[in-house]
Amino acid sequence: MNAPPARSLVLGSTSPYRHALLSRLGLPFTTVSPQVDETPKPGEPPRDLAKRLALAKAQAVADLHPDAVVIGSDQVADLHGVPLGKPGNHERATHQLQQMRGQTVLFHTAVAVVCARSGFTQQAMAEVKVRFRWLSDAEIEAYLQTEKPYDCAGSAKSEGLGIALLDAIDSDDPTALIGLPLIRTCQLLREAGLRLIA
Numbered sequence: 024m025n026a027p028p029a030r031s032l033v034l035g036s037t038s039p040y041r042h043a044l045l046s047r048l049g050l051p052f053t054t055v056s057p058q059v060d061e062t063p064k065p066g067e068p069p070r071d072l073a074k075r076l077a078l079a080k081a082q083a084v085a086d087l088h089p090d091a092v093v094i095g096s097d098q099v100a101d102l103h104g105v106p107l108g109k110p111g112n113h114e115r116a117t118h119q120l121q122q123m124r125g126q127t128v129l130f131h132t133a134v135a136v137v138c139a140r141s142g143f144t145q146q147a148m149a150e151v152k153v154r155f156r157w158l159s160d161a162e163i164e165a166y167l168q169t170e171k172p173y174d175c176a177g178s179a180k181s182e183g184l185g186i187a188l189l190d191a192i193d194s195d196d197p198t199a200l201i202g203l204p205l206i207r208t209c210q211l212l213r214e215a216g217l218r219l220i221a
Contacts (some may be wrong), residue, residue, distance in 0.1 A: 029140065032217065035084035035095040038174075040182070043092070044203040047168060048219060057083045059093060061108065064201045069101035070148070077133035078146055089139035091216050096203050100177030101129040107177045116167055116178040120188070126159040132199040136211040145217050149196040149204035153179065154188050 032052040034045050042054060057080035063072050074097075081095025100107035101123060110116035130151040137144045158166075166188060172180040180183045181192070181200050194205040208218055 024119040069106040071113040073099040073131040073133040078135040081135040085137040085139040147207035151194040151197035154190040
């Protein structure tokens with residue numbers, strides 16, 4: 024019996040963080056920008072926003088590459104029900120970190136896997152509970168000048184100096200806080216028919 028043809032894997036993201044994480048699996052893949060509007064809907068809970076955007080990103084890229092297995096992901100920081108996205112600039116990052124100091128923040132990291140040709144569409148969510156230290160304005164400024172984490176949800180770049188901002192991280196999928204929950208992603212890729220370990 025002939026083996027089924029290998030399907031290409033596409034990451035629907037131009038995030039260098041997600042690219043680095045997916046590279047850990049040793050699978051060949053390409054990246055495509057999903058071109059999705061990330062504006063929250065009025066009153067949309069942070070968890071729902073992350074799920075909606077992850078799926079929208081995967082579907083947008085799957086429409087362009089119908090034979091591929093496409094991964095979409097999104098992360099939203101949740102401060103007592105208020106969504107905190109990518110700050111984009113120094114001023115907003117400062118404000119975010121001032122809001123989060125001494126607080127527990129929930130990071131919702133959603134992943135979706137879509138293959139348009141086979142009709143496969145599945146999603147998963149990883150939650151990360153992060154407890155921030157009480158941070159002085161001087162610490163916040165020094166951190167931002169060093170890391171410039173303006174493309175990170177909640178301005179918290181935990182894989183860099185951002186780890187020094189924290190008291191604790193609680194998650195069952197350790198890469199979720201960086202932007203792609205690899206345990207959940209592997210589960211979905213296996214369900215989509217990809218062999219991860221030869």
